[in-house]
Amino acid sequence: MLRFNLTRLGAACLLGSMAMANTALAATTINLSYNGAPDPEKNAVHVFATNLKELVEERTDHEIELRLFANSMLGSEEERMEQTMNTPMLNIASFAGVSPLADELFVSAIPFLFEDFAAARDFFDEGAYWQTFSDELSERAGVDMLAVVEEGGFLAFTNNERPIRQPSDFEGLRFRAMDPSQVALYESFGASGTPIPWTETYMALRTGIANGQMNPPMYIILASLYEVQDYLTLANIQYSDQFLVGNSDMIAGWDEELRDAFMEAVAEANQRAREANEAQVESRIAYLEEAGMEVIRPNSDELEAFRSVGQPAYLEWLEERGIDQRWIDMALEDAGAGELTQ
Structure with missing residues (x-):
């Protein structure tokens, strides 16, 4: 009886190890590139990136894992956008990265357009212009506009x-x-x-x-x-922002459940970064x-x-x-x- 139980236990352990190995093999590691130092005190984009990594891995049960590349380690703005267009990766791009693909982006930077953070966030989160621009960018360049990331307040x-x-x-x-x-x-x-x-x-x-x-x-x-x-x-x-973009084919290739989990993580990471950024504006001015x-x-x-x-x-x-x-x-x-x- 003891031998039988041990045999069953050994089989269960083996099956568990195989399942863990299969899960590890199933995990997809995606590069996320962005500008600036990996310093949460000085770089709001890094705050967003680290929150996104944590939340994506948590929400997708590690089916997607992110590898962060700060300080433009994967190349210039233009090089990183080209990589995002042609390979399964994510990128946080500035105007210099996105505008060569769709210069209608400059319309979003009309000066003195927003009175405060709330007005700017509503413009990008709910506005017809931004949705239309995002659709146009995906059609022209094969990259999806996933989030507008605050990089430190207003200019x-x-x-x-x-x-x-x-x-x-x-x-x-x-x-x-x-x-x-x-x-x-x-x-x-x-x-x-x-x-x-x-x-x-x-x-x-x-x-x-x-x-x-x-x-x-x-x-x-x-x-x-x-x-x-x-x-x-x-x-x-002007509202100071950068843009989380991802390869369109990569995102379209995910099943609905995985895509929803990923986008929920993006939304929460962005909300956290916004709150952290706005809370520090006055202290930065005081500094x-x-x-x-x-x-x-x-x-x-x-x-x-x-x-x-x-x-x-x-x-x-x-x-x-x-x-x-x-x-x-x-x-x-x-x-x-x-x-x-x-």
Whole structure:
């Protein structure tokens, strides 16, 4: 009797080991690439990525496991997007990664469009423009738009010459620009804009190639720009975001249960990251103030002055770029902005 029980126990153990081995073999490991250091205190995108890894593996019972690659370890923005288009992987891309595939993305960056976080989140979570854009991106490039990831709040102006409280304060200043749309915005205020890679921004500001730039407080801290910038203007210029994208064929190949579990994990990871990001905005501003920056908080009239100059110039730039008006109309309606004068 004892021998029989031991035999059955041994068989059960063997079957259990085989099941575990099969489960391990069934697990799919997916690369997730993104920008910035793996530092939760300084990089909101890393906070999202680590939450996503934990939640995806938990919700899918480890049928999907994520391998994180911070600091652009898998290549440049363009290289990582190409990898995502052609292989089963995930990527958190910036405007530089997504806009070459669908430049209608620039419509989402119309300056001074959102009053606060809630307005921006509703625009991307519920709006017709964003859903239409996501469908277009999938059709053109074979990548699914899975989430809009906050990377540190709203963009602010910084410079090392004088406080900026109104558009005329820009006159004659030189600004580092991320892309041509920012050049157009600076020029509308009477400044000049020069595209400078992010990796060269600190030195450009230190040597005087540029007097200023715009980024959310998180990135100003991350790059130690407070060492070479004296003034911080919290003008809520644009919502600072990046984009979780995934290979369309990979996601379509999952069964419905697995896909639902994955998307639930994405939604929860994004909510956690949003809460963490918003909770740190004021402490980041306080950090920059303690580091010696003068903080300027424009009142409603001053913000309106920025908007009345910056928005028409940006809309004109979109038109010159050949963006179809229907995209702009959808976005403005979703944002509750009505018609803007160009």
